[in-house]
Amino acid sequence: xxxxxxxxxxxxxxxxxxxxxxxxxxxxxxxxxxxxxxxxxxxxxxxxxxxxxxxxxxxxxxxxxxxxxxxxxxxxxxxxxxxxxxxxxxxxxxxxxxxxxxxxxxxxxxxxxxxxxxxxxxxxxxxxxxxxxxxxxxxxxxxxxxxxxxxxxxxxxxxxxxxxxxxxxxxxxxxxxxxxxxxxxxxxxxxxxxxxxxxxxxxxxxxxxxxxxxxxxxxxxxxxxxxxxxxxxxxxxxxxxxxxxxxxxxxxxxxxxxxxxxxxxxxxxxxxxxxxxxxxxxxxxx
Numbered sequence: 001x002x003x004x005x006x007x008x009x010x011x012x013x014x015x016x017x018x019x020x021x022x023x024x025x026x027x028x029x030x031x032x033x034x035x036x037x038x039x040x041x042x043x044x045x046x047x048x049x050x051x052x053x054x055x056x057x058x059x060x061x062x063x064x065x066x067x068x069x070x071x072x073x074x075x076x077x078x079x080x081x082x083x084x085x086x087x088x089x090x091x092x093x094x095x096x097x098x099x100x101x102x103x104x105x106x107x108x109x110x111x112x113x114x115x116x117x118x119x120x121x122x123x124x125x126x127x128x129x130x131x132x133x134x135x136x137x138x139x140x141x142x143x144x145x146x147x148x149x150x151x152x153x154x155x156x157x158x159x160x161x162x163x164x165x166x167x168x169x170x171x172x173x174x175x176x177x178x179x180x181x182x183x184x185x186x187x188x189x190x191x192x193x194x195x196x197x198x199x200x201x202x203x204x205x206x207x208x209x210x211x212x213x214x215x216x217x218x219x220x221x222x223x224x225x226x227x228x229x230x231x232x233x234x235x236x237x238x239x240x241x242x243x244x245x246x247x248x249x250x251x252x253x254x255x256x257x258x259x260x261x262x263x264x265x266x267x268x269x270x271x272x273x274x275x276x277x278x279x280x281x282x283x284x285x286x
Contacts, residue, residue, distance in 0.1 A: 008141045014177060017145045019122075019166045021183040024238045026208040028148040029120060033066035035146055036118045040099045041080060041092050043142065048097035049115025053133065055124045057103045063120045064088055064101050102133070113137075116144040123152025123159030130158045151185070151237050153244035160243070185241035191254035192232070195240065196222070205240045 002011040022028060033052070040050045052067065054060035071077040071090060082091045090099040102117065113136035119125060137143025152159050166181030168174035186195065186205045195201060202218055203209045218239065225235030229252065236242040245253065 013142045015180045016178040018180045019162055020148045021241055023150055023205050023241045025213050026206055027212055029063045030066045032063050032118045032120060032148045036067055036099055037070060039116045039144060040097055046095045050099040051102035051117045053102040053117050054120040059120055060101045060103050114139060119147040122147040122149035122162055125158060127158040151241045151243040155245055188242055189257045192252060
């Protein structure tokens with residue numbers, strides 16, 4: 001978890017970025033807020049700057065409200081910190097540090113950040129904001145960038161890129177010892193029949209099963225989602241962390257996967273070759 005740094009001449013944290021993917025109702029926002037408070041108070045760095053970040057102020061405020069309530073509910077935290085109810089800033093007076101809100105509403109004003117950032121719902125964060133905060137904390141010894149999210153429905157978005165990068169680190173195809181990827185999900189190619197009839201898949205995707213997530217409520221949610229294909233896709237995304245390929249799908253992905261066929265290079269030798277090329281642009285009706 002730590003390693004010696006020649007630059008800082010001491011041990012520092014191994015991980016600089018943590019990417020956590022987990023379905024709804026598993027406590028992402030409180031966990032994120034708790035980690036933000038740890039970085040603010042117990043990291044031991046003077047002048048620490050921590051930010052709750054999201055696509056907009058409303059989403060960032062959900063996570064940040066958890067942090068403020070934790071300070072208010074804990075005598076130890078309340079004695080060490082000060083909540084500014086008008087701005088939302090949490091200050092740690094002893095180290096002259098603060099925990100604030102950072103949003104993508106006004107990206108141009110977010111330049112020059114120097115601290116740790118907790119991002120909520122990465123799958124909808126604007127790629128421009130992601131680039132602005134990428135190097136936040138570069139001059140610090142142990143900056144952290146945490147991202148918490150469920151699966152999304154934009155296969156080209158920055159969130160999907162982060163997810164794919166994490167899967168690459170997890171599989172070993174990408175070597176990045178400073179990146180920790182934690183993902184609770186059903187298999188992305190699971191069939192609808194397997195989802196409906198196998199509770200073990202439900203548990204696989206939900207680490208808070210039996211605590212914040214009860215089986216009866218989950219079954220009710222599943223049954224309600226059966227009424228339409230779009231509701232079913234939404235259920236799989238929010239409750240099982242399965243990525244959607246479209247907001248208005250016409251073909252269930254398990255049927256698409258059922259059409260695949262394994263083949264080798266030798267199977268293609270001697271056969272005619274055809275190429276399909278899409279030359280359209282985004283506004284081209286062709």
